[in-house]
Amino acid sequence: MQRRSFLQVSGAALAAIGAMLRDARAQDSGSFDVVEKSISELQAAMTAGRVTSEQLVEQYIARIKAYDQAGPRLNSVIALSPRAAEDARELDRERQERGPRGPLHGIPFLAKDNFDTIDVPTTGGSLALAGIVPARDAYQVRMLRRAGAVLLGKANLHELALGLTTVSSYGGQTLNPYDLTRAPGGSSGGSGVAASACFAAFTLGTDTSGSIRIPSSHNSIVGLRPSLGLSSRAGIIPFGHTQDTGGPMARTVEDIALILDATVGYDADDPSTAVSGGRMPRTYLTSLERGALKSARIGVLTEFFGSAPEDAEVAAVVRRAIDEMKDLGAAAIDVEVPDLARLVASANLLTQELQFYLGEYLQRAGAWATSVEDLLASGLHSASLQGILEVANAIPDDYLSSDDYEMRLAARETLGKALIATMDANRLDAIVYPTIRRIAPVIGGAQAGSNAALSANSGFPAISVPAGFTPGGFPVGIELLGRPFAEPTLLALAFDFEQATHHRRPPKLDVTPPAVPVPRDGDPGVLRANVTATGERSSPPVKVPFRANARFLFNQDTRVLACDVRLSGNTSAAAGVYLHRRASRPNGGVAHILSRSPSARVTSAVTLTEAEAADLKAGKLYLSVVSAASPRIAARGDLVFS
Structure with missing residues (x-):
């Protein structure tokens, strides 16, 4: 394999660890807390004997249990690895016997659940992939393990990476730790929340059009979308091969550099990486020098700041960040790229490839649904995906050989040339703008204001770094876009700006979500439905060894839907209780997860969106109790209110 080895510790990495080691030895050896610790700090503490990798795993899992599964119930982690502690113990023994492999030795991380992993199911957040365990790790996961990192588990995502608010039929809705009523961004929202809340040392995300950078902005962390071809996509559930990338998400720029060192380079399983040869430094750590902004020329892409009133609060934070860059010595020049909106739109390949490459993956993985059409027909997807799946499913079968496809590929080259021309004409080191022009929507809403397509549609690298907070306390990121392979x-x-400003502020986790007011029978405006769910009522009818009798109450004013579900028969054969929403087919996607581990009685209350409430009254919602044998086997009953 034509890539440099990461098994040897670079001189720069050793120097950084050495500095942290001196600090660690000066501290009380009786306690260690993982909160806000960088990779170098964790490594120094292990080297000093203050903590072991196994103890780091235990601490991160304890935080996940305290804040992800309880307390604010952020719901960012979809599964934990059953072998994480064992892997950490083995790496602790190896450290004692032979020393560390490098800066990532014993460091726990979480991977977005669209990276293949051999020890944890890779579901993509979809019921269609529930329980599927790949035979091989994704390339970047494999390289991290080889470098000594410990896979702690998998992070939730917007299902199949097809959205920006991080809700999935298998994992449910992830909450933003800075405002529990809002989404965390997406599609790598679980990765963003987990990194920000210190559920791991770092996380992996993917970015087809903003999915690393948007949740990084919304969670006050650093996220890098690498140049197309720098890092392998092999083993990542595909959205589209043209725009897909995978990359690091962490609390510091230095951590991003350390992760890059382990994950970049040529991989025969991803031909796009052939262009990376000779375009990588020996280590990205050598890029991290204070004073980089002193002689930098920054292009301010004014068009991307927006003009709507809703764009103003984020724009103000980013403009202050640019002023801070100027105070650090940077020259900031307002720039325009001629005809930019048309160029970006012409180069878009966001949904056109989806049915081909995702379909191939589903078939190869042995999924419960084996094509986009099958996903739609089965209802084994989040209802939030209905629109994008229908659009993808309508793409002609011969699209990849069409003139339109060739024109869009050519348009990517044209967009890239226009960006280079603008950077050359103004002698720019980077172009800056808000990562996303608006804060995250309230749960159930749609994310607006994305600037992500510029990097995604050109293949140029972009990094989001914390820029500050809105007056209401919501995080804002500033994005820096560079030339191809200009990650250094x-x-x-980004490092110079981060070290001078320290805008990152960790979320306060000792909070609980606002209580949902449960409707009561007889209250004004409350509708009632009694539902019987059986296999015979499924589409198509099936035999299941259980049934459900449920009572639903719906408050029309608050849109809160409460349920009391009683299972009978062989209840141990049931794997989950879901509320589905039909569109134009007999089966519809999952609107809400009522229970992922049902007992004989399940009680729950969820708040419906206005559109869901309308569909509820129209008779388009139904209850399903899914079999543990297959998510395609379920008891079902329609919700009909009186």
Whole structure:
């Protein structure tokens, strides 16, 4: 394999760890807390004997149990690895016997659940992939393990990476730790929340059009979308091969550099990485120098700041960040890229490839649904995906050989040339703008204001770094876009800005979500439905060894829907209780997860969106109790209110 080895500790990495080691030895050896610790700090503490990798695993899992599964119930982690502690113990023994492999030795991380992993199911957040365990790790996961990192588990995502608010039929809705009523961004929202809440040292995300950078902005962390071809996509559930990338998400720029060192380079299983040869430094750590902004020229892409009133609060934070860059010595020049909106739109390949590459993956993985059409027909997807799946499913079978496809590929080259021309004409090191122009929507709403397509549609690298907070306390990120394979420049600028401003502020986790007012029978405006769910009522009818009798109450004013579900028969054969929403087919996607581990009685209350409430009254919602044998086997009953 034509890539540099990461098994040897670079001189720069050793120097960084050495500095942290001196600090660690000076502290009380009786306690260690993982909160806000960087990779170098964790490594130094292990080297000093203050903590072991196994103890790090235990601490991160304890935080996940305290804040992800309880307390605010952020719901960012979809599964934990059953072998994480064992792997950590083995790496602790190896450290004692032979020393560390490198800066990531014993460091726990979480991977977005669209990276293949051999020890944890890779579901993509979809019921269609429930329980599927790949035979091989994704390339980046494999390289991290080889470098000594410990896979702690998998992070929730917007199902199949097809959205920006992080809700999935298998994992449910992830909450933003800075405002529990809002989404965390997406599609790598679980990765963003987990990194920000210190559920792991770092996380992996993917980015087809903003899915690393948007949740990084919304969670006050650093996220890098690498140049197309720098890092392998092999083993990542595909959205579209043209725009897909995978990359690091962490609390510091230095951590991003360390993760890059382990994960970049040529991989025969991803031909796009052939262009990376000779375009990588020995280590990205050498880019991290204070003063990088002193001689930098930054292009301010004014068009991407927006003009709507809703764009103003984020724009103000980013403009202050640019002023801070100027105070650090940078020259900031307002720039325009001629005809930019048309160029970006012409180069878009967001949904056109989906049915081909996702379909191939589903078939190869042995999924419960084996095509986009099958996903739609089965209802084994989040209802939030209905629109994008219908659009993808309507793409002609011969699209990849069409003139339109060739024109869009050519348009990517045209967009890239226009960006280079603008950067050359103004002698720019980077172009800056808000990562996303608006804060996250309230749960159930749609994310607006994305600037993600510029990097995604050109293949140029972009990094989001914390820029500050809105007056209401919501995080804002500033995005720096560079030339192809200019990650060292982007890291240098981001590092200098980060170290001078320290805008990251960790979320306060000792809070609980606001209580949902449960409707009571007889209250004004409350509708009632009694539902019987059986296999015979499924589409198509099936035989299941259980049934459900449920009572639903719906408050029309608050849109809160409460349920009391009683299971009978062989209840141990049931694997989950779901509320589905039909569109134009007999089966519809999952609107809400009522229970992922049902007992004989399940009680729950969820708040419906206005559209869901309308469909409820129209008779389009139904209850399903899914079999443990297959999610395609379920008892079902329609909700009909009186």
